[in-house]
Amino acid sequence: MPDTKNAIYFEVFNEIGIIEQLSRTLLEARLPHGLIAPHFAVLNHLIRLGDGRALIDIARAFQVPKTTMTHTIKCLETNGLVAVRPNPRDGRSKLVWLTSAGRALRAKAIADLYPDFERLAAGFKVDRLQDILPVLKDLRAFLDEDRNGPHDKTVLQAE
Amino acid sequence: MPDTKNAIYFEVFNEIGIIEQLSRTLLEARLPHGLIAPHFAVLNHLIRLGDGRALIDIARAFQVPKTTMTHTIKCLETNGLVAVRPNPRDGRSKLVWLTSAGRALRAKAIADLYPDFERLAAGFKVDRLQDILPVLKDLRAFLDEDRNGPHDKTVLQAE
DNA sequence: CTCCTTTGGTACGATTTCGTACTATATAAT
DNA sequence: ATTATATAGTACGAAATCGTACCAAAGGAG
Numbered sequence: 001m002p003d004t005k006n007a008i009y010f011e012v013f014n015e016i017g018i019i020e021q022l023s024r025t026l027l028e029a030r031l032p033h034g035l036i037a038p039h040f041a042v043l044n045h046l047i048r049l050g051d052g053r054a055l056i057d058i059a060r061a062f063q064v065p066k067t068t069m070t071h072t073i074k075c076l077e078t079n080g081l082v083a084v085r086p087n088p089r090d091g092r093s094k095l096v097w098l099t100s101a102g103r104a105l106r107a108k109a110i111a112d113l114y115p116d117f118e119r120l121a122a123g124f125k126v127d128r129l130q131d132i133l134p135v136l137k138d139l140r141a142f143l144d145e146d147r148n149g150p151h152d153k154t155v156l157q158a159e
Numbered sequence: 160m161p162d163t164k165n166a167i168y169f170e171v172f173n174e175i176g177i178i179e180q181l182s183r184t185l186l187e188a189r190l191p192h193g194l195i196a197p198h199f200a201v202l203n204h205l206i207r208l209g210d211g212r213a214l215i216d217i218a219r220a221f222q223v224p225k226t227t228m229t230h231t232i233k234c235l236e237t238n239g240l241v242a243v244r245p246n247p248r249d250g251r252s253k254l255v256w257l258t259s260a261g262r263a264l265r266a267k268a269i270a271d272l273y274p275d276f277e278r279l280a281a282g283f284k285v286d287r288l289q290d291i292l293p294v295l296k297d298l299r300a301f302l303d304e305d306r307n308g309p310h311d312k313t314v315l316q317a318e
Numbered sequence: 319c320t321c322c323t324t325t326g327g328t329a330c331g332a333t334t335t336c337g338t339a340c341t342a343t344a345t346a347a348t
Numbered sequence: 349a350t351t352a353t354a355t356a357g358t359a360c361g362a363a364a365t366c367g368t369a370c371c372a373a374a375g376g377a378g
Contacts, residue, residue, distance in 0.1 A: 005276070005280060005285050006269075006272070006273060006276045008285055008288055008289050008292065009276045009279060009280075009285070009288065010269065010272070010276075011292060012288045012291070012292055012295065013178075013179075013182040013186075014203070015292070015295040015296055015298075015299050016175050016178050016179050016182065016295065017179050017182070017183070017196075017200070018299050018303075019172075019175050019295065019298055019299050019302060020172075020175050020176050020179035021221065021222050022222060022299070022302040022303065022306065023172045023175065023176070023302065024176070025222055025306070026302075027172075034363095036363090036364080038364085038365095041176070044173075054326075055326075055327070056325080056326055056327080062180065063180050063181060063184055064365075064366085065365075065366055065367075066326075066327065066328090067327085067328075067329090067330095067365080067366065067367080067368095068364080068365050068366065070327065070328065071363095071364070071365075072364085072365095075363095075364090087326095090325095090326080090373080090374075091326095091372075091373050091374080092325065092326040092327065092372065092373045092374070093325090093326050093327075093373095094326085094327075110165075110169065113165070113169070114165065117164070117165045117168045117169075119305060120168060120301070120302075120305075121164060121168075123301055123305070124297070124298065124301050126164050126167055126168070128294050128297070129167055129168065129171045129294070129298070130167050131291075131294070132171070132290075132291040132294050132295070133167065133170060133171055133174070135287050135288070135290070135291050136171065136174040136175065136178065136291070137174055138283070138287070139174075139178055139283065139287075139288070140174050140177050140178050140181070142279070142282055142283050143178060143181040143182065143185075143279075144177075144181065146278065146279075146282070147181065147184070193333095195333090195334085197334085197335095213356075214356075214357070215355080215356055215357080223335080223336085224335075224336055224337075225356075225357065225358090226335080226336065226337080226338095226357085226358075226359090226360095227334080227335050227336060229357065229358065230333095230334070230335075230336095231334085231335095234333095234334095246356090249343075249344070249355095249356080250342075250343050250344075250356095251342065251343045251344065251355065251356040251357065252343090252355090252356050252357075253356080253357075
């Protein structure tokens with residue numbers, strides 16, 4: 001029953017899209033004025049995976065064009081949240097480092113989300129989310145792997 | 160252990176954000192040139208919940224400003240995918256109807272996604288997604304409810 | 319070394335998203 | 349009926365995202 005199967009995929013991605021939208025709105029309500037989700041996402045990325053990364057690597061991690069990341073980084077730099085320095089081992093690339101202000105802002109944003117999480121905990125058992133987390137991680141890993149792997153180009157070419 | 164609990168929420172939303180990004184890229188690769196995910200999302204919304212809806216209701220459903228929806232609808236209208244008519248029961252609002260071209264394009268986009276779903280099915284058991292679907296639906300429903308319900312305004316006002 | 323290709327980053331313009339201000343219509347209050 | 353308030357949509361400008369073109373540096377082939 002491929003129709004039923006595809007309907008499930010479609011529905012899962014649809015729900016995920018809506019949840020992303022709603023959770024992003026929650027996050028941005030807790031960020032200082034002028035700072036939006038992508039800015040926070042970069043700070044979070046640099047904390048989680050370590051800073052001193054090249055702009056192009058960050059762009060690839062977020063699946064956005066490098067021009068977009070140039071703009072995002074410049075905004076973070078203007079606000080003193082990251083420092084951009086040339087890569088001593090590659091004259092083309094620039095490395096992005098977190099400032100203490102950047103680390104502090106990321107920590108404060110997460111702390112400010114506590115009331116939202118408390119509200120969520122009151123109406124939604126955390127166990128259920130813990131149960132689906134491994135599946136989400138695997139799905140993300142698969143899609144992440146897939147976009148570099150052998151795509152089906154047939155329909156793309158027919159486009 | 161509130162820290163552990165919040166970490167799970169945070170991680171779930173983070174994974175969902177990445178999956179949304181990756182799945183959106185997959186979708187847009189299958190859409191005709193110039194049409195992007197939000198356009199498709201509106202067509203899909205009108206199919207699922209029925210057309211003849213007011214612009215403001217669609218905007219609220221997607222949690223976007225009405226100015227954004229005005230722009231999106233105008234783009235769909237320009238491409239002949241929806242028809243906008245005045246609401247006979249309210250001189251202020253306009254109702255959005257699907258055209259046959261709009262229905263056809265939505266159907267074709269879903270059909271064109273089949274190769275992607277097949278690839279996904281090969282590497283990822285559909286059962287696992289089916290299992291998490293109810294949780295995702297409930298989470299979406301909770302967040303949807305929550306944004307209209309009694310928020311914790313304390314931090315918002317302190318902002 | 320020289321030529322060629324690839325890669326990292328930016329400049330620029332087009333499209334999308336969004337906040338503010340404004341108009342027109344509907345609803346409520348009296 | 350008149351006034352006030354709320355709502356639906358748009359006009360406009362700012363910021364974000366993205367595609368294309370371009371430049372500088374790195375890597376490879378000969």
